[in-house]
Each structure stands twice: as C-alpha cells, then as structure tokens.
Amino acid sequence: MDEHAYNTQVGAQTATDYLIASKRCETQDLEHFLALGELVATISNLVHNLQRERGASNLYLASGGAQFVRERQQLCCATDAAVNAFYSCLQRVESSIHRVHGGMRLFNRIAYLLHNLKDLKSLREQIVYRSVALEQATQHYNNLVQSLLAFVFETADAAIDPTISASLVALFNFMQGKELAGQERAAGASGFARGYFDDGHIEHINHLIDGQQRCLEVFESFADLDCAQRWTDYQAHIPVTEIEQLRVQITQKRAGDSRAGVNGRPCIKADPELANRWFVLTTSRIDAMKEVEEGLSERLRQLCEARLKEAHDRLTHHETLIKMLEQSNELPPLSPMQSASVYHSHVLADKPAGRTLMELLQFQAQRLQQMSEELNAAKTALDERKLIERAKLLLMKHRSLSEEQAHRLLRQMAMNQSRRLAEIARSVLEMADVWG
Amino acid sequence: MDEHAYNTQVGAQTATDYLIASKRCETQDLEHFLALGELVATISNLVHNLQRERGASNLYLASGGAQFVRERQQLCCATDAAVNAFYSCLQRVESSIHRVHGGMRLFNRIAYLLHNLKDLKSLREQIVYRSVALEQATQHYNNLVQSLLAFVFETADAAIDPTISASLVALFNFMQGKELAGQERAAGASGFARGYFDDGHIEHINHLIDGQQRCLEVFESFADLDCAQRWTDYQAHIPVTEIEQLRVQITQKRAGDSRAGVNGRPCIKADPELANRWFVLTTSRIDAMKEVEEGLSERLRQLCEARLKEAHDRLTHHETLIKMLEQSNELPPLSPMQSASVYHSHVLADKPAGRTLMELLQFQAQRLQQMSEELNAAKTALDERKLIERAKLLLMKHRSLSEEQAHRLLRQMAMNQSRRLAEIARSVLEMADVWG
Numbered sequence: 001m002d003e004h005a006y007n008t009q010v011g012a013q014t015a016t017d018y019l020i021a022s023k024r025c026e027t028q029d030l031e032h033f034l035a036l037g038e039l040v041a042t043i044s045n046l047v048h049n050l051q052r053e054r055g056a057s058n059l060y061l062a063s064g065g066a067q068f069v070r071e072r073q074q075l076c077c078a079t080d081a082a083v084n085a086f087y088s089c090l091q092r093v094e095s096s097i098h099r100v101h102g103g104m105r106l107f108n109r110i111a112y113l114l115h116n117l118k119d120l121k122s123l124r125e126q127i128v129y130r131s132v133a134l135e136q137a138t139q140h141y142n143n144l145v146q147s148l149l150a151f152v153f154e155t156a157d158a159a160i161d162p163t164i165s166a167s168l169v170a171l172f173n174f175m176q177g178k179e180l181a182g183q184e185r186a187a188g189a190s191g192f193a194r195g196y197f198d199d200g201h202i203e204h205i206n207h208l209i210d211g212q213q214r215c216l217e218v219f220e221s222f223a224d225l226d227c228a229q230r231w232t233d234y235q236a237h238i239p240v241t242e243i244e245q246l247r248v249q250i251t252q253k254r255a256g257d258s259r260a261g262v263n264g265r266p267c268i269k270a271d272p273e274l275a276n277r278w279f280v281l282t283t284s285r286i287d288a289m290k291e292v293e294e295g296l297s298e299r300l301r302q303l304c305e306a307r308l309k310e311a312h313d314r315l316t317h318h319e320t321l322i323k324m325l326e327q328s329n330e331l332p333p334l335s336p337m338q339s340a341s342v343y344h345s346h347v348l349a350d351k352p353a354g355r356t357l358m359e360l361l362q363f364q365a366q367r368l369q370q371m372s373e374e375l376n377a378a379k380t381a382l383d384e385r386k387l388i389e390r391a392k393l394l395l396m397k398h399r400s401l402s403e404e405q406a407h408r409l410l411r412q413m414a415m416n417q418s419r420r421l422a423e424i425a426r427s428v429l430e431m432a433d434v435w436g
Numbered sequence: 437m438d439e440h441a442y443n444t445q446v447g448a449q450t451a452t453d454y455l456i457a458s459k460r461c462e463t464q465d466l467e468h469f470l471a472l473g474e475l476v477a478t479i480s481n482l483v484h485n486l487q488r489e490r491g492a493s494n495l496y497l498a499s500g501g502a503q504f505v506r507e508r509q510q511l512c513c514a515t516d517a518a519v520n521a522f523y524s525c526l527q528r529v530e531s532s533i534h535r536v537h538g539g540m541r542l543f544n545r546i547a548y549l550l551h552n553l554k555d556l557k558s559l560r561e562q563i564v565y566r567s568v569a570l571e572q573a574t575q576h577y578n579n580l581v582q583s584l585l586a587f588v589f590e591t592a593d594a595a596i597d598p599t600i601s602a603s604l605v606a607l608f609n610f611m612q613g614k615e616l617a618g619q620e621r622a623a624g625a626s627g628f629a630r631g632y633f634d635d636g637h638i639e640h641i642n643h644l645i646d647g648q649q650r651c652l653e654v655f656e657s658f659a660d661l662d663c664a665q666r667w668t669d670y671q672a673h674i675p676v677t678e679i680e681q682l683r684v685q686i687t688q689k690r691a692g693d694s695r696a697g698v699n700g701r702p703c704i705k706a707d708p709e710l711a712n713r714w715f716v717l718t719t720s721r722i723d724a725m726k727e728v729e730e731g732l733s734e735r736l737r738q739l740c741e742a743r744l745k746e747a748h749d750r751l752t753h754h755e756t757l758i759k760m761l762e763q764s765n766e767l768p769p770l771s772p773m774q775s776a777s778v779y780h781s782h783v784l785a786d787k788p789a790g791r792t793l794m795e796l797l798q799f800q801a802q803r804l805q806q807m808s809e810e811l812n813a814a815k816t817a818l819d820e821r822k823l824i825e826r827a828k829l830l831l832m833k834h835r836s837l838s839e840e841q842a843h844r845l846l847r848q849m850a851m852n853q854s855r856r857l858a859e860i861a862r863s864v865l866e867m868a869d870v871w872g
Contacts, residue, residue, distance in 0.1 A: 013526065015551035022543035025534065090449065097457075101537035104461035108800050111454035115793060118451065357551060364544050 015357060016322045022364055023318060027311040029160050032096035034304040036155050039093050040168070041297045042086040043148050044175060048290055049079040050148075051182045054141035057127050058186055061134040062193065076124060083117065102158035109154050113147040120144065138186065145179055157382050162374035167303050169378045170223035171296045174231075177215035178289040184208040185282035188250060192275035197250050198267040206251050207404040210411070214421075218381055227296050234288040243281050246274065318360065325357055384422035391425035394432055451793060452758045458800055459754055463747040465596050468532035470740040472591050475529050476604070477733045478522040479584050480611060484726055485515040486584075487618045490577035493563050494622055497570040498629065512560060519553065538594035545590050549583040556580065574622065581615055593818050598810035603739050605814045606659035607732045610667075613651035614725040620644040621718035624686060628711035633686050634703040642687050643840040646847070650857075654817055663732050670724040679717050682710065754796065761793055820858035827861035830868055 056072040090110070097106050123140050126132035132140075152175060156168035187205050191197040197205070220228055249270065388410065395406040414424045492508040526546070533542050559576050562568035568576075588611060592604035623641050627633040633641070656664055685706065824846065831842040850860045 013523070013530075013550070015547040015554065018543045018547035018550060021530075021534070022540045022547060025540035025543060029540070087449070094449075094457075098461065099535070104458045104465070105804055107454045107458035107461060108797065108804060111451040111458060112797050112801070114449070114454060115451035115797060361544065361548050361551060365548070368541050368544060 015361070016325075019322070019357075019361060019364060020315070020319065023311070023315045027308065027315055029100065030164075030304060030308040030311050032100045033159060033161065033164055034301070034308055035093040035096035036100065037297075037300045037304045039086070039089050040152055040155060040171065040300065042082070042089045043152060044171075044293055044297050046079070046082040046086050047145050047148050047175060047179070048293075049075065049082040050141060050145055051179070051286075053079045054138060055182070055186065057137055057141070058134060058190070061127060061130060061132075061137060062190065065130050100158050101160060102154065105154050106151065106158060109147070109151040113144070113151060116144045116147045134190075142183065149175055149179060153382070153385075156378065159378075160371070160375065161307055162371055162378060163303055164300070164307065165375055165378035166222045167224070167296070167300045169381050170219050170227065171293070171300060173215040173218040173222070174289070174293055174296055177212045177219060178286060178293060180208045180212045180215065181282065181286050181289060184212070185279065185286065188246070188278050188282065189275055191250065192270050192278050193272055194270075195272045196267045196269050202251055202268065203404055203408075205247075207407060209247065209251070210407075222378065222381065223296065224299060227292065227299055230295050231292045234292060238285045238288050239281055243285060246278055246281065249274075321360060322357075325360075384425075387422050387425040387429065391428040394428065451797070452761075455758070455793075455797060455800060456751070456755065459747070459751045463744065463751055465536065466600075466740060466744040466747050468536045469595060469597065469600055470737070470744055471529040471532035472536065473733075473736045473740045475522075475525050476588055476591060476607065476736065478518070478525045479588060480607075480729055480733050482515070482518040482522050483581050483584050483611060483615070484729075485511070485518040486577055486581055487615070487722075489515045490574060491618070491622065493573055493577070494570060494626070497563065497566060497568075497573060498626065501566050519556075536594050537596065538590065541590050542587065542594060545583070545587040549580070549587060552580045552583045570626075578619065585611055585615060589818070589821075592814065595814075596807070596811065597743055598807055598814060599739055600736070600743065601811055601814035602658045603660070603732070603736045605817050606655050606663065607729070607736060609651040609654040609658070610725070610729055610732055613648045613655060614722060614729060616644045616648045616651065617718065617722050617725060620648070621715065621722065624682070624714050624718065625711055627686065628706050628714050629708055630706075631708045632703045632705050638687055638704065639840055639844075641683075643843060645683065645687070646843075658814065658817065659732065660735060663728065663735055666731050667728045670728060674721045674724050675717055679721060682714055682717065685710075757796060758793070761796075820861075823858050823861040823865065827864040830865065
C-alpha cells in the first residue's frame, strides 16, 4: 500500500491528517464556545443589574423623585461594574466570535447593544432631573435588555454542539421569561399604586404572563434535569398561589362593582394597599429565577468544559489509534474503559473485530451526522421563535397593530384552527405575498 | 453624546467597530468560498477524468485486455495530472476550510476521498494484470467518484451566501446527474455487448435514469438562467430521441419474442450491433454535460468574485458613512448611483431622510436576516437529499434491501400516498423508533 502515491509530489497530506484536522475543528469550536459562554454569563449578570436599576428608577420617577434616591445610585454603580465586566470579557473573547459560525450576526448584535448601552448615561441624567416620562424611561431599559438577550439568542443559533445549543436555548428562554416577569412586576406595581387597571393595562399584563409561560415551557424542554429540577424546587418556595390570586384580581374580566370607568374608559379597581405586597411577592419570584439562571449559566460553563475535555481526549485517542494503524494496518478492539471516554463510542465498542482507517473515518462521519441531527431540535425551537417574531412584525406593519395585538391575533388563529403558534406564523408569512 | 461612557476604561470598542467587524466576517467568508470554489473546480475535472478512466478500464477488462490498452494509459496519465492539480489546490485552500462553517465536515470528507484515492494505484495494477473483476473495478471507481461528489455536497451545505449556496446545489446535482449518466452508459454498453438485459440489469438502469431525472430537476430549479439555458440548448443538439428509443428497448417490459430466459432468468434480448451506437450517443450526452458543468463551475467562480467585490464595496461604503456620522451624527440620503452597488440596498434607498447609526445597524440586521431566509431554499434541497439517503440506508439495513430496492420502495410509497419522496423519507425515519 503506497500512502504517498501522489502527495509526495505536492506535500505530505494524508487521509489521517485530515481526520485529525476534522477533530481539531471540533475542539477549536468548543474552545470558542467556552469563551462565548463566559460572555453570556456577564450578560446574564448585566441584565439582572439593569432590571434592578430599572425597578428603582421607576419607583424614583413614580414618587416624583422623593423615594429610592440612594438605592438607585447604588444600583447604578452595580450596573456600571457589570458593564465593565462585560466590556473586558468582550475584549477577551472577540477573536472567538470571529471564528464561530454566524460571527457576522454576533458582531451585529454586539454593535446594537453597544449602541443602546452608550445612551444609558444620558438616560440616567434625564431620570435624575425627571426630564423623562416613566414609560419612556422603562422603554429605554427594556430595549437595552432586549438587545442583550438578542445576543444570547444568537449564540444559541451559532452553536454546533447539540448539548451546548440546547443549554443556550434553555438559558435564553429562561432569561427572556425572567425579563417578562420583571416587566409584569413593574406593570402590576404601577396599576395597584394607581388604584386601577384599564383594558390596555390588563391586555399588556396578560401578554406578559402568556409570554413567560411559553418561555418557561421551552426552558423546561431544553434544560438539563438538574436545572429543570432546581426551578421546580424553587417554585415550591415561592408563594405561587398568592401571586396567582393577585394576577386573577388584575386580569379577570369581572362584571359588577369592581368594574367601573376611570376617565371614561372601563377598568378594574385595585386596592392600592396591595401594591407593596405585589412587589414583594413578584420580587421573590424574580430572585428565585436569578438563582436558577446562575445555575444554568454555570451548567453551560461546565458543559463547554466537559465537551472540550472529551474532544481533546478523542483527539489524543485517535492520534494513538492512527499511530497503531500506521504500524500494523489494523487496530485492536477498544477496551470498555477506553471506549467509555469517547462520545458516541458505543458505535466503536459494538465492533469487537480489528478496525481500519476506513472505520475511523466512518465513525467520525457518523458522529458528525448524529450531532447535526441532534442539533435540529434546538434549531427548531429557535426557528419557531424567529417565525413568530417575523409574523408579528408583518402583522404589525400591514395591519397597524401593536405587538400585543399581533400576538393575540396569532394566538386566536392558532386556537381556532387547533394548530401550533409557529405553524400559524409560518402560514401568515407564506401568505404574505398573496395578501401583503 | 458620550461615546466612551464605559469603554474608555477597558478599550475603545464602539458600536461602529462591531458593525465593521460584522461586515468583515461576511467578506472573509466570501474569500474562503472563492478558494473552495477553486477546489470544487479541480474536483469537477478530476471526476471527469476518473469517469473516462473507468470507461476505458471497463472496455479493457471486457475485451480481456485486448482493447483500449494505450487509451487507458493515456487516460490514467490525464487523471494523475488532475489528481496533482487537486492536491496542490487543496494545500492552497486548507486554511480556508478551517475557517468556514462546517470545516470539520469538509475535512472528514477530504480524509475519506484521500483514503479512496490512495487505493487508485493498486486498483490500476490489478486492472492491468486483470486480477480484478469488471464489476469490482467499476465499484471502486464509483466509490471514489462518490467520495469526491460528497465533498461538493458538503461545500453547498457550508455556504452562508444564498446565491453561492444555490450555485453549489445546482453544480452538485449536475455532477451527480452526470455521474449517473456515466454509470448508465457503462451498464447499457455491457448489456448490448452481451446481447441481453436481465431483470437486475433493467432495474439498475431504471434506477439510474430516475436518479438523473431527479438530479437534473434540482439543477434546473437552482441554476442561474444562463446555465439552465445552456443545458436546454445543448439538449437540442444531443440525439435525445435516439437515446430514448434505445432506453425504451432496454427498459420496457415487453411480452413476447424479445423476452426470453438466459441462464434460467427472464431477460430482454438486445442487439449487440447497437453497443457501439449506444456508447457514441451516451458519450455525446456526457460530453455536453461536461461543458455545461464547466459553465457552472465558472459561474460559481464569477459569483464568488462578484459577491466578494460587493462585500468589499459595502465595507468601504459603510466606513465612509460611519466617518460622516461621527462628524455630523446624521447621514445624507444615498444617491441612486451609490445605492446601485449595494446588495439589498433598496432598503436603504427607500428612505430619503437622513440616516443614523441605528439605521445602519438595522440595515445590516435586515440583510443578514434576508440572507438566512434565502439560504433556506438551498438548505431544504440539501436536507431533503440527506433525508432520502438516510431513509434508504435505514431500509437497506432493517429490511436487507439493496439501495435500488430501498429507493423503489420509497418511490412506490410516495406514488401510492401522493406525497413527495422527501416527505415519505421523513415519515420512514420518524417511524424508525416504532418499527425499528
């Protein structure tokens, strides 16, 4: 067998070199995701700080600048520290972003969020001098948080390893759920404080509750068992029933005494005494979510490290096998101990006979195929989210609806036709050329 | 506006830096695909040479070593030159493979094909000494060609630019169609020479005709108009009708005199006088295909170059816009001439008002989204092919069928249920856990 029939003329690349190159690519990709995972952790922390700063700023503005002056200042300092941690991590991992699939998307998301972050300083000044309306300030914070979450979404889409992708899908959806929980807390607090909820308000809160539910469902189907269990355990300690009772007070359409008109618009009266209770209850839920989120973030890091170690081990193992092959042209069967460290190695271990290079190539091909099949589940969840967002945008544009109205329309169609939301979204988009 | 509210502390990265980084990623990806396109062109050429060498080797073996001695030698030399061209190109573009999405898959395909290529020398020796059966030698060449085509398939799957991906899907399917045409030529020639076609033979040829048709349909739906038109034009010059008449002679199930038994198996008698005519006709078709394929390959090169130039222009253009923004914080509207050079720039040109950095970010986001939506069409074609291949493999394994039998079973189910082949394949795979 002449291994260098041709390539001695132009170089010394052989099949084994490229098999190793294929495995190196995997290893490098995992290294980049370990770095990206770090960045995602700093984003998780930054988002949490922004959420708290937003809450304090709301209360400061709602009290006409009388309350939460010092708390707000402290929270702004904490956010600044989180911003700096994010920036320095970003510098460290920049080269990794260049290397992963979809780097152009990730960079564009970063440009977006930096652009939003840049305006934080002037927003804070406006808040201090109360030259910005509460709703407007809230919207600024919401946009900033959304642009940070969009980056996390994009990393999930960029992942090649199916377990890492699933872990990022779970993390993104949990973060998004927590953000909606934060918005619900703010919307509820202002309604109770004011003493009533009008229809727009109720619709908004229903929208936020619905959104949380969808996010948490996706989280549960993609989280590892430990993280999913942790969330179940925490919920046992959150006063879920009491939160539900208050939610019902806000959102149920009741006829009779509590339903009255304010400024000529129908609304539900609410007890201002409950404002504080609502805030405390929903905060306990959000704090629990933060802890689960930290667990998810830590889990992502461990996963990247474990995958990377496995990939390194496989690489070393294959290099050894190839050396043996070069000497004897056939390999001994794997011992069970050796095979235990090899991802999907049952394929190898199934074959007790000696193995050849062709088999090593086939194992790598099978592994890559299996990875890409497993990746599909996570991608589908991401694609469905994209579909729904695009369908909403289209409806908002063509029928001049608010985001919530567009969402409700999609949900109503899904219920009427007994189809999934994503399928309805797909139909809406497919019909856009016909109706648009 | 304080652009360095935070980042002066840890660096000077701004939103505009990352917008530029996003555009650079696009440019780099296109550079890598320009390199990969070169490699695909050398593969196209290598495959063509292997097909001719396989044909001559068949005739040499079929004639008991009496005919095509010199022709075979010349064709082997031509193949060697093509192999060397492939190797030296591979060395040049290796770093590009490292950088594209799915590099690990591409490297594994290369390892496969190098492994197959390595055995070519010993195969040739066996052919010279006629120590290998014709069918076995053919199978070796077929496998080698398939492993080369598999690399082209993978590049189509790795492409991010939708036009480049479509161009590679068209090229791959055309190459695959041409390979099946080559196999049909060989199978027909041996049957005519022998004087009969048995059922297995007929089934095989039907399978090859059916496969060509599917490949050429996909080619037509993904090729640019020029290349599709060129194929239509060539077909006008190929004696298609005569080829069809001979195909009908081979494949139609006729009752009566021409259907008789050879070695106890039913078969169709064929006129050995037609062997040469069949070879000439099918060769004229394959030669025409080679010319169309060269057009496709050249088209791919031009496309990569054009896309790369556009990306460079956009990058320069954006750098200019960003400089203007830094000076005035708002941009003038694009002139129609400027906008003409910018891909999807109608989005920009639609807005006559001054533009801000946020708008530039949104344009980039829209472009990336549009690219990924357009990419879906090509990906779907590739995914459907993968589905069908996987379903076939599964049926072959679980029901001990040949590839052709598995394919016929799928096709039969598709016809019975009036569903597309890919949908049936999906159902088969989904049901594997239930039935497997």
